[in-house]
Amino acid sequence: MTLNSEKERFIEDNGLLFEKLGVTRMSGRILGYLMVADKEKVSFNELTAVLKASKSSISTNLKMLLQIGFVKPLTLPGERKTYYMLSPDMDWQAYFSERLEMIKAMNNMFRKGLKLRTAKKDNAAQWLRKATEFYGFIIKEFPAMLKRWEEGQNKPG
Amino acid sequence: MTLNSEKERFIEDNGLLFEKLGVTRMSGRILGYLMVADKEKVSFNELTAVLKASKSSISTNLKMLLQIGFVKPLTLPGERKTYYMLSPDMDWQAYFSERLEMIKAMNNMFRKGLKLRTAKKDNAAQWLRKATEFYGFIIKEFPAMLKRWEEGQNKPG
DNA sequence: CGGTTTGTTCGATCCTTGCCGAACAAAAAA
DNA sequence: TTTTTTGTTCGGCAAGGATCGAACAAACCG
Structure with a gap:
């Protein structure tokens, strides 16, 4: 749940790239983290913590990434949380x-x-x-x- | 130098489309006017008048359109003004x-x-x-x- | 030379929007 | 029932940037 500086830079760079493409910086950061997190699934809370962002911003931008199909939710039996991952069947x-x-x-x-x-x-x-x-x-x-x-x-x- | 309402709507729509594409509304309006103006060349002043925009805005956005190659300047002997037209050799x-x-x-x-x-x-x-x-x-x-x-x-x- | 035309540039303003915080919701846990 | 978890939503604020207005520049005119 902690990042080395290279990954941190990568995430910010991806945020800037997304901004350049007309999407929000935060959605780029979320996707950036999912790309380099070295774990299969990431929770909502982890995103707010790692990206130091508000719940509302994560909520909004995550929804957008789900909407365009980059990200898929992953739920597990016996777990309340929803996890998120890069869409295994990205089209x-x-x-x-x-x-x-x-x-x-x-x-x-x-x-x-x-x-x-x-x-x-x-x-x-x-x-x-x-x-x-x-x-x-x-x-x-x-x-x-x-x-x-x-x-x-x-x-x- | 006056526009019917259909052309006016077209120009505004093109402005909105350009905005959606991440460019400025004004550059879309300028290009829109050049598309439907029914004249070979248009002057700087005419753009400010028809689009009811400031000289600065026209200057900035026209420069951008020249830069990306959509528009070409056209000068005439004995004329001080620079005219503008859709690039005849648009690449x-x-x-x-x-x-x-x-x-x-x-x-x-x-x-x-x-x-x-x-x-x-x-x-x-x-x-x-x-x-x-x-x-x-x-x-x-x-x-x-x-x-x-x-x-x-x-x-x- | 002074005035006019044809723009450019730069600081100020206004508008949009991304993000935040707080209030709210739902569902499970205690 | 009360508390905790897991988010969503909504109002407001602040940053960015598109446009404006005014000052400035350059070239031509008279």
Whole structure:
């Protein structure tokens, strides 16, 4: 339940990285601790103690990590506590598919922008058309790429 | 230099989308206006007027859009002003390659986490290994995908 | 030279939001 | 029933950062 300074740095760095990615620092710290804790399961209380954070912050951020599927709860017979661990069956494809939604949202804006224009042949219109073509390409190819990963997972036993 | 309400809504929506993506609302508004302005070039002053924003905000955010390559300046002989337009030669591959750096940063964290662990075979270690494999796959495949796009651009005349 | 145009920069302000602490809830233990 | 454990929720505070306003800069004009 105590950490060496290298692991402590790792946890903070992961917090900063998550922040950069638009998630909260605390959720990055929680995940960071789960990555280097050298134990199968971690309790809520341990997280507040190790990360020196409030219960409310741990509660909120843990819920987010559960929500996006990085973390799974683990309960044991005869134990009241809920423990937490990195999801044994983490679905990376689903996670990335979710992220693709942002790309789709961008693409919709490009299309709508083009529709709202009167001039359909000038520089801006061409820019928008190229943008939708590129994003469309990504939106089409990305799932195929994920499928290739899946297939690679199944056979190479 | 005046906008119908549909375009106004589009611009605000684009601002909100950009905010969601971790960029500033104002940069999204600027880009939104450039998308639907129905003119080849837009001046600094016009942006402050149409978007009802301060010069400082326009200056800062325009600089960012120039920096990431979405927007290009356009100067004309005999004109003092700088005009701005959507980059005629926008390099989408470069833009997405840049975004891939975040994926690489994540992958580095996973690798470092695994290195910091004592237990190398338990659930957390397996999780980290799978994560690095998946991210490694993306990091390898994504540039190939961009190259395919590039090739598709060159031939299909 | 002074005035105007076209921006940039920097300190102040406002808004958002992550985090905290305290109150609350539920369930088990004593 | 009272106490303890294990969290959740909610109001408030403080930090960060996006935007603003004002001062400043540079280039051109008259």
